[in-house]
Amino acid sequence: MSRLKKPFAFIVVAGVSAAAALVGNALLKDAQYARARDAIESTRSELSGADAGQLSNIFRKVGKVMEPSVVNIIVHRAAKTGPRALPFDNDALRKFFPDRDGDGQPDLPEGFGDGGGFDDVPRDSMGTGSGVIMHVDGGSGFILTNNHVAGGATEMTITLADGRQIKNGKLLGTDAKTDLAVIEIKEPRLIPAKWGDSDVMERGDFVMAFGSPFGYVGSMTHGIVSALNRQAGILADRQGYESFIQVDCPINPGNSGGPLTNLKGEVVGINTAIASRTGSFSGIGFAIPSNQAKYVFEQLKGKGKVVRGWLGVSISDVARDLPKAQSFGFKGDKGVLVEQTFANTPANGKLKPGDIVTELDGKPVSDVQELRNKVAAIAPNATVKMRVYRNGEFTSVDLTIGEQPDDLMAVATKQSDLSPRAEEAKSPAKLGLRFANPNDPTLERFGLSGKNGAVVVQVAPQSPSAKAGIRVGDVITQVGETEVKNGVEAAAALSKQDLSKGVRLYVTSAGGGRFVFIEVDGK
CATH class of the missing domain: 2.40.10.10 (Trypsin-like serine proteases)
Structure with missing residues (x-):
């Protein structure tokens, strides 16, 4: 019995020792985690009062924090199942x-x-x-x-x-x-980064980019903010929201998704894209501002999708075409022109084509991107107040925000007018336009059969109309303040315009409606 007791006792002691080792290891890791967390908080405090002249020391501390x-x-x-990529091109x-x-x-x-x-x-x-x-x-x-x-x-x-x-x-x-x-x-023992305020960023501010360029995990680079509110056209095919921070700190393939920070170690952006002809960094990088990213982060984390506010309008920047805005009597150089309102949307009956929005809830609105971003961040069913220039004076419009549909283009393409009766006609020679009967079978290829207005079937090259962006297939429904239902009416209305002062048209196409201001050279 005594011989059996000793090995058994050894096994029991060994088992207790193993359990103690496991517990001790876990406690050690927790203690290491607590020290690392406290050290980072302490370093963050140091960064808040750091002298920006001690750049090397600041860069080291930001790296430690991040x-x-x-x-x-x-x-x-x-x-997808399909052919393997061939090792040579079609010419070979x-x-x-x-x-x-x-x-x-x-x-x-x-x-x-x-x-x-x-x-x-x-x-x-x-x-x-x-x-x-x-x-x-x-x-x-x-x-x-x-x-x-x-x-x-x-x-x-x-x-x-x-x-x-x-x-x-x-x-x-x-x-x-x-x-x-x-x-x-x-996973236990994780340390989160801290959000920064991208709205206070200015050109020239130092920034740092983190990530895994070309697979080199843990890389960090630095540079400055080159520009703000950049629209690079990267998300245009998705009706995306672009107001990128442009930076000159090296960002390469693999950096995507990594943080852009300020010198306090706060995340002010998410690295997203580069402008390059080679696929590698060429001096221009783009990051999503943290204030935009934070809103999307919270929505995706809590709901799995982003719910955005929506007006239901087609809009353009006043600054991009001042003569067009001035044709309504508007004297400013900032604001957003309402080109079209869509049926059965929040804006329908509240805003009108030709309105110029200058404020949203008491805050100035400078351009399309600013208005889109502000509206998108408003919860559906909330009521907002807009300051709008209409018919020569400013007015206030109360409007209830709707929920943005997944496919905005589908909403735009549903808009249509009915039952035209038109004859072929020409605009004044200076404009270089020719119209046709909307019922003409040849217009079916434009998807315009059954539309009200003057259908453009010819635009003279280098004419004022071509330079203003009029294209074959566009439908003109308004000349100045006069509505037109066919080519004859459009030609007659155009002939009465003083072309030396320019002429404003309302044009619809498969992409929606818009105002076009045509200026005639050699006034």
């Missing part, structure tokens, strides 16, 4: 397989690179980017990154600064209109 919050993201996506293929059928492509043998033979295999695509932990709740961390980094992911590997790899990441939501996405991870 390091635990920046992550690397490797994303796998299921690629034509040497071996000439274009005999005249379709501009080399005539490949059956099953060669067309998905119909040995190339028809499923594949998986992989990409990499960056992200930043912006919120921690218990054992969950919430990472903000780009939609083009995490959108459509079937599998994600998230690597933290301390080397931990996490594969249980959950994509909570994406927003193509701002190119942002939010990922949730289940």
Whole structure:
């Protein structure tokens, strides 16, 4: 018995020791985490009162503050089944397989690179980017990154600064209109970054960019703010919201989704894109402002989607075409011109084509981007007050904000007028326009059969109308203050205009309605 008791006692003691070791290890990690967290808070306090002249020391401290919050993201996506990418282009293929059928492509043998033979295999695509932990709740961390980094992911590997790899990441939501996405991870001892105020950023401010350029995890660069409120056309195909911070700190492939910070170690932007002819950094980088990103982050984290306010109008900048705005009697150089209001929308019956919006809830509105961003950030069903220039005077308009539909273009293309009866006619020669009967079968290709107004079928090259942006297929429904239902009425109304002062037209097309101001050269 005594021989058995000793080994048993040893096993019990060993088991207790192992359990104690596990508990001790966990306590050690918790203590290390607490020290790291306290050290970061202490460093943040130092940064708040730091002398900007001690740049090297500040850069080091910002790097220390941000390091635990920046992550690397490797994303796998299921690629559509189809042909493998060929290692050479069509010009090389034509040497071996000439274009005999005249379709501009080399005539490949059956099953060669067309998905119909040995190339028809499923594949998986992989990409990499960056992200930043912006919120921690218990054992969950919430990472903000780009939609083009995490959108459509079937599998994600998230690597933290301390080397931990996490594969249980959950994509909570994406927003193509701002190119942002939010990922949730289940992991203890996470340290979030701190939000900064992008609205106080100015040209010349120092900024730092963090991320994983070309896979080099934990990289940081610095530069200055080159410009604010940039519209780069990157999200135009998604009816996106662009008011980028332009920076000159190096941003390269792999930096996408990483944070842009100020010298206090606060996140003032999310690195998103570069302007480059080579695919690498060429001196111009773009980041989404933190105040815009924060709103989207909270919506995606809480709802999985972004709910935006909406008016239901087509609008343009006053500053981009001052003569057009002045044709309404408007004397200012800032504001937003209402080009069209859509049926069954919040603006219908409240705003009118030709209105110029100058204020929203008592705050000035300078341009389209500013108005769109402000309205989008207002909760649906909220009531706003607009200051509007209409019919030669300013008036106040109360309007209830609606919820923005997913497809804005679908709303615009539903607008139509009915039952025209027109004859072919010409505008004054100086304008270079010719109209046709809207019922003409040849106009079916424009999708304009059944429209009221004068349908433009010819625009003389280099004419004032062409320079003003009138295109074949446009429909003119108003000349100055006169509504026209057909080409004859449009031609008659145009002949009465003093073209030396220019003429304002209201034009509709498949893309919606707009005002066009035509100036005649050689007044």
